[in-house]
Amino acid sequence: MATLRTQGPPGRGGEGSTGRAASAIPEATVARLPVYLRALRALAERGTATASSEELAAIAGVNSAKLRKDLSYLGSYGTRGVGYDVEYLVYQISRELGLSQDWPVAIIGIGNLGHALANYGGFVSRGFRIAALLDADPRLSGNRVAGLVIRHIDELDEAIAENGISIAVIAVPPDAAQDVANRLVAAGITSILNFAPAVVTVPDGVSLRKVDLSVELQILAFHEQRKIANRAAPGALRTARTVRRLREDPVNPGEFDDASVSTAYAGATSLPAADCVADTTPIPRYSYDEFDEVRPA
Numbered sequence: 574m575a576t577l578r579t580q581g582p583p584g585r586g587g588e589g590s591t592g593r594a595a596s597a598i599p600e601a602t603v604a605r606l607p608v609y610l611r612a613l614r615a616l617a618e619r620g621t622a623t624a625s626s627e628e629l630a631a632i633a634g635v636n637s638a639k640l641r642k643d644l645s646y647l648g649s650y651g652t653r654g655v656g657y658d659v660e661y662l663v664y665q666i667s668r669e670l671g672l673s674q675d676w677p678v679a680i681i682g683i684g685n686l687g688h689a690l691a692n693y694g695g696f697v698s699r700g701f702r703i704a705a706l707l708d709a710d711p712r713l714s715g716n717r718v719a720g721l722v723i724r725h726i727d728e729l730d731e732a733i734a735e736n737g738i739s740i741a742v743i744a745v746p747p748d749a750a751q752d753v754a755n756r757l758v759a760a761g762i763t764s765i766l767n768f769a770p771a772v773v774t775v776p777d778g779v780s781l782r783k784v785d786l787s788v789e790l791q792i793l794a795f796h797e798q799r800k801i802a803n804r805a806a807p808g809a810l811r812t813a814r815t816v817r818r819l820r821e822d823p824v825n826p827g828e829f830d831d832a833s834v835s836t837a838y839a840g841a842t843s844l845p846a847a848d849c850v851a852d853t854t855p856i857p858r859y860s861y862d863e864f865d866e867v868r869p870a
């Protein structure tokens with residue numbers, strides 16, 4: 574469970590009501606909230622005032638029962654026959670994610686990646702303002718990027734304190750990442766987003782997230798390889814088993830029958846439909862709470 578906590582908004586019944594004072598939100602739900610937020614913002618930009626859970630789930634690319642469950646953690650249940658109030662849900666999710674306030678962010682390492690991040694205009698609308706740029710190369714000190722002066726890393730403490738920064742991005746080479754993380758923690762930073770492909774450790778109380786593009790690409794390569802292997806082995810039923818697991822989805826029991834499993838498998842593998850039969854191997858049933866853990870990635 575994430576430490577994020579939600580306080581139920583006022584009101585009785587329907588959208589926005591909650592019977593609970595405060596409840597922990599599962600980590601997997603927290604990870605999906607930004608996806609819902611993006612979907613809701615797209616709807617708001619189109620002038621949509623209300624959306625059903627099915628509409629919202631389709632845009633967000635998740636199952637609608639899961640979406641309803643996720644939103645219930647925020648005390649948001651929608652109104653029967655009407656759906657969710659788009660604007661209010663944007664407010665609720667933004668508030669839960671701490672986006673209703675402005676977060677100043679420091680970027681450490683103003684090379685290729687640091688430049689690109691500093692110049693990216695999309696952070697501001699999501700509540701993040703790049704407030705300080707720091708680098709160890711003295712030749713960069715004083716240069717301007719995106720209107721900000723690059724400061725030497727030795728000025729880290731001042732830059733953090735002057736701007737009230739608690740979130741920092743590491744964009745330095747891997748061998749410098751741990752040292753930079755240590756300096757950030759010593760300067761009072763409590764949340765770090767690390768782009769360097771290096772194992773970085775931080776003390777308790779400091780949140781660390783990692784973005785590793787090569788790992789993401791490796792995962793895609795793995796899926797590509799599996800697709801090729803499936804095509805090369807007609808009749809293989811590995812994917813059918815995965816699809817069957819969807820059929821066993823305890824949230825939507827019976828939604829996928831054998832025929833739709835076979836069709837989905839044929840579509841996923843480009844195999845003739847006749848070669849694709851549903852895998853009838855018994856698989857364990859899980860409760861909803863276990864669903865995130867067992868669901869295939």
Ligand SMILES: NC(=O)c1ccc[n+]([C@@H]2O[C@H](COP(=O)([O-])OP(=O)(O)OC[C@H]3O[C@@H](n4cnc5c(N)ncnc54)[C@H](O)[C@@H]3O)[C@@H](O)[C@H]2O)c1
Binds near residue numbers: 685
């Ligand atoms: N460029 C990309 O597309 C990309 C993508 C994903 C991840 N990354 C990772 O992000 C990191 C940065 O990549 P890049 O391409 O921008 O590298 P880069 O060499 O262009 O820039 C690194 C910057 O970090 C600075 N630096 C080095 N040690 C430092 C320290 N101790 N304190 C402060 N600054 C320091 C350097 O002076 C340099 O300006 C690397 O770890 C890389 O693997 C890069």
